[in-house]
Amino acid sequence: SFIVQDYGRARDEVDCSFARDVLLLKPSIIAFSCFFWSMEHHLGLAALAKELDPAVQTVFGGPQTGSPLDGRALIEAHPAVDFVISGEADLAFPELARRLTHRESPSGVPGLVHRDHGAIRVAAAPATVTNLAEVPTAYCAESLYLADRMSALDIVPIQTLRGCRNSCAYCIYRVPRLRFFPDDRVAEELEYLCRVGVRHVRISDSHFAGTRDRALHFFDVIRKVNRETKFYIYPDPRHVDGEYLDAATAANCEPLALGLETSDPGVASRVGRKQSNREFEAAFECLEANSQSIQVDLMFGLPGQSESSFCSDVIKLRARGAHQLLFSPLMLFPGTQLDDEAAKHDLETLPSAQRFARPRTLGSDSHATMFLIAEVSALLNLLHRTEGQLLKQVEGTRKREALIRSWFERCVGPRRAETIELLLDLRGTSEHLKRWATRLAAQAIGLLTPEGEHQTASTSLLEGLARTDLLEEAMRRRHRELRSAPIPSRSPAHVWFPEDIANRRWRLDDECWMAEGRVFDCRSATVHDVDTRSSALLERLHAGAAIFDIDHPYATEDMGLAVQWIRRGVLTPEDVRGEGRAG
Template structure:
């Protein structure tokens, strides 16, 4: 490590304008954490984790400057400069790095003597060097778990020493500007995790967000080449530690927790015990969990069947339903077993299950993408997300991309642009498919008719997308709900009576305009006819003042719908199936 030259910011003794404070014959130094989130609802664990790990460095005062991507980088740079920090730290992600760079470069012009350190996923492996190359305002980048470095960095700076030469870092020499790195791979691990105090004990743990994040494990045994946790050592918090942390969170008023565990249900026995703990000891908390549907043994399935209604939200990383593609990815998975596990999860009524797919994978063709979508839609997860594969810094895929024939954007978000089997145009089409699924399948009011159309028409997804594209549909299209219904109805005008009946019924269930119902015109009724089977709602609405009844007389099925604004503003408050094959 090098001694820091005397200057405005890094003097061993206070100089005019320096923010060092003298307290009991010690210098108190100021660290400012620049926290840039994707939106208000998001907050990283990085700051509270590092703050807890560095609690022995008592001569440092920590501050947080928090913002989101929608704010002004110019204003943030001024606010950061006004805090007169001795050290500025930040965590870089693919979604925020360009914005953070623009803030830091303005700040560094205003405060050239303040040291700036970055960490986070963008700095993994060779990414630490890349970050320094991309942003001249950053002096040091750390690869891996920052808790392993932060106390040592703060201690060095307190002594007037530059924290250069530490394993797991890349740094910029102050005079020559040369970038030097030391042992960036494998990324650093913090040996004291999980024995350290939980991050919720830090004053920087965000309790004002809709949800909080929590770890019960670190590492992942799987070999997915696109993941930064590829085959990293598994470390676990004990069940007692997890219970203690959940008790703290509950006492702090937290109601929703997103677990960051890469694969929650490995090992299965531990997952079963955790789910049992959530169900019996913390029924007031909601949990968002990532789960691998292939690893669902009988005991774990039985526990999932006992889940408290609404307590769990499961996300399954399917990625692909082609075994040869999974093998190319390094995923030790069977498409059929994953599909069977997903089918089980989707049949569990106590929680919603989401499924994720990737496009742009090695060995994947366009027909594979369409087939994967069709098979998952047939299973029926609550939501289905498909994203273009990203070649992230520090991942095996980044090193293997050329050999695999993958071309990708070198700047965030690092999306794949071309593969051996997917042309640039095909990947653009895949982006439109993703938008189509999000707007039509993931809209619950449209999901049933959309699924039925997929089941009845073998090439529906691709044909419907081309139909929409002829009218300007793109990956950024955002039509209203009624407009989406109208497009679907137009495309399906020659479809089966069953599908048309379904579209018309769900139009009305969505609360859309009665006299614009596709295919049929609802008829006003003065009373409910006989032979009606209640499907939704309650018979009691018939006795309420201002309840209006309408008959939707379809080609195969007819329904009576009750509307009352005092119960539901636009949507029907009760629905009956009308079983007589005639108009009353």
């Protein structure tokens, strides 16, 4: 028997739970799947397991283990590590577990590095799976361990292939070669995930399905059986057109990101990136034409990349309307071409678990500026209404680029210290943002609109929009806080009759607030626009007045408005506090 355990909590809680399981379950083998961010902690857990039970055997695998030679170095440096499997362990690990259970020699298991009577035996090459049909599936009714837990999972990952058509030197997808899981098997897995009611499925292919025809086939498979499962995919830019997007929409599949990484041809050539800017542009334009917003991936710290070329990529994308930018600093994954050729590209690896790296010629100041450029872009995302109003004042892509460039030049140049101070202030809690929204809005507008420069939109209008943007962010943060907090007890649902509504006093719910002509509802993370009459009614009720009194006699319209805000959960009875919302 086996147990899959995900200790997804704070580290001190993980250590306690892990120790408990080692003592109570008495496993004979413990396997660790290791990434940069987990390797150090997993090594500590392996040492803890050995202290608790010296007979337990530990197996390390995953991307962090790198090549067999890297596995040898890991075993030499850490006595608590008994076995390392380099490469794809889908078949190698079950074979190792079988041999250890039957007390057979582990020698010959593909990709294995292990101790053998004082010596360390090293496999000649990483483990690979030539035929993906041999890999057992977990997404079927026969997989009882997962089947019983599947519907409770928030998101489930799945692959239809392994590898990538590109050969980018920094990426772990480039090795080994591109291979497909059998189409029938993938179709059965997709149908099963829809049938058991998984809420979200992330298809973790480098590019969804590998070929356009295959992608359209799987869209059709999902469409026929899908009822409420949301699928997330990474489309190949070469495949994206109107037919592709219509099929994705019909299947409830959302494209997550287009990987640009860099538009500088020289930088792309150095890292072996073959995708052309023309392919990216065509896919982006198609998504725009279909009113679909999509994230664009950018990297910084690449060989030959300057802060200027990186900033130009950001500016051009924002001017085109691509606001969802995901920034990734260069990391040297073990076993990748760029890691093997780090000396050739004069790369230095920084002392971090993620193995951040940069060209020595780039220098610390320019590297810091790249991080700041990414932070300023995130600031503009937060101030999306404000940015939109400023960009309305200029026409044409070039003028928009010039305006956005002026913001970045100011924020990373003469106003750098003020920008960093504002960014740090914006990391505060929801209550901090709400309390200081007016001051923070004024600081942000001060950065984006230099003194003496004529603005067609007044400063007060811009500060009002910035305040709204900040309150919306405060609302979202509060929403996350509420989701992570223990659920409070709720009063029974109520059915309100007109006389009940008229005779009670109502107030804004504790998790709602009014500002800038809007209601910010933290429970649902919704911003409601408020017209003049609703605003007057809500302000009056929040001040302690009744819906109807001598100064405000019964009016059908007021009753209708009150019912509308009660149903939304914005208004709650004055005598109901801390018990959740009335139904």
